[in-house]
Amino acid sequence: MKTLYFDNNATTMVAPEVLEEMLPFFSEMYGNPSSMHLFGGQVGKHLTLARQRVAQGLGCEPDEIIFTACGTESDNTAFYAATMAQPMSKHIVTTKVEHPAVLNVVQRLERHGYDVTTLGTDSQGRLDLDELRDSLREDTALVSVMYANNETGVVYPLPEIAEIVKARGILLHTDAVQAVGKVPFRLSELPLDFLALSGHKLHAPKGVGALFVRRGTPFRTFMLGGHQEHGRRAGTENTAGIVALGKAVELATAHIEDENTRVRALRDRLEQGLLAAIPDTRLNGHPDERLPNTSNLSFKYVEGEAILLMMDQHGICASSGSACTSGSLEPSHVLRAMGVPFTFAHGSIRFSLSRYNTVEEVDMVLDVMPQIIARLRELSPFKKDQENVPPACTC
């Protein structure tokens, strides 16, 4: 059975061009770039090239890029740097819809005495910039707002946010893991201080990420050890991963137009097709201020995990915002922040495409989804004509 991969916000296929460039670093080029000998030293040139490629893709200087192991490490590092460098500033501003890589760091800071302002969203997942403006304080150490949401794809207006935050001289971090390669931006024109990205979301392998730190931004090293990354991130470089990330960012830059035209059209075909074919289905997130590849849909009266497992029978890979675990049937924190009704939130499915998806694949999904939803609705005690029957939860 062919795999129909619609879960690219979870992880992506390594691009063949990326794989080809990284493979030699597992075999004949296995040297350590820190070594004195030429065998190791020659690898350093490739890291330099990778750094240049990433910088070029983001519109910043190569020395503003620190390679890390993942997006999560990049987020953690930004928070560590901002808080340790400003010990007197004990206030953090973030949003309710951040990735756990930010939310859990913020929660720990809160336990350690930080004041935290968590910005909410409207029903389409958008922030209120006045609320952001009002939240800023003299002692705000860092504002952290994701560039694009992983679940809904909603894109946040980082240029406007940067203007507001930087006017107050406050440090600004963005988790841009989902945005790089999909949302066009140049860091030379976008005055934020930190930006996190992850390799495996843009067709590089897992285990490599990067943190942009603007020149002049106060920094403290999170991972101590050797002198790698100019002493800003210790640990022997993941040479193959870094080379791969360089190539992947270069490709992402080249394909960003394609993402915003062809991939967007595929996404829209899928989304419109499902909304038209399946009654009681709704879109979660703003229809326009959104990544071109993401569609988060809710199917009323059915539960997300059951949908996913039925889709799995057809080789279709996607995600659900419903987490039926540990007796905690709480739907995703993102959908809850948006006030998506419980009746819809439990049946949410996220489709996330990539440039490797085809129109045939989209049509195969369109072909089977209506049956899957109909089958599960048949099993469900809730039907459209008995809307008033289900008792309210005692929640």
Place this chain on the structure above:
Amino acid sequence: MWEYTDKVRELFLNPKNAGEIPNADAVGEVGSLACGDALKLFLKISEDGVIEDAKFQTFGCASAIASSSALTEMLKGKTLEQAEKITNKDIAAYLGGLPKEKMHCSVMGQEALEACLLDYRGEEAPEKITEGEVVCHCFGVTDVAIRRAIEENGITSVEDITNFTKAGGGCGECVGKLEEILFDVLGTKREVKTEPKPMTNIQRMQKVMQVIDEVIRPSLKQDGGDIQLVDLDGMDVIVSLRGACGSCPSAKLTLNGFVQKTLREQVEPGIRVREAS
């Protein structure tokens, strides 16, 4: 990805007894759309109290659907007395087991069955155990229900209370209270499990000396060896191996495997044994 058994997969993908029984003799309903899972159970019961048919409608995840289907399979042909004895553990066992995080799906089955039987007898069906004080306000779980789940399922952690009853799985505000209840139930039943108070240095030294003299030395002497206590530094017990042990190639094994293990068991679990240099 959940590690579901083949039975769970089978009953999810091709559920048996899905649907309604028109004019059912008993109907039991638990959960709601808002809660994230719900089960409606229908029974056809003969005049002499035998369940002739059972069907279900379920809103929920794969294991909720499979649990419901399993329950209906188990119920068919049973007398009401036999049916009454079915617990969530029987449902899970029928499925070849459920992931711990999914045990609440089997609980939902048991609750629907209870509601069904109450309905058959024409008794008012309480939505769940309402006696006692509501501890988890998110899911409306009372202390009586939590105590019962702990006792019936041998639960030893707050996490498992959530897995079995959902209590604590919402806002998490009641987790402290759940801990208290768990401690209370376990404290009266399994006193051995409660943590002993840490020893003072003098108590520890006396106890170490006693165990070495009374247990360890006699045992080593049988093999021609001996041991001497050199010093005690916090949890570090420093000894010197004598006799045959001093030159024995497996002395290291003796130290870690026998001496340290015995001291950990009989004195304190945190003890480390090392040889005097």
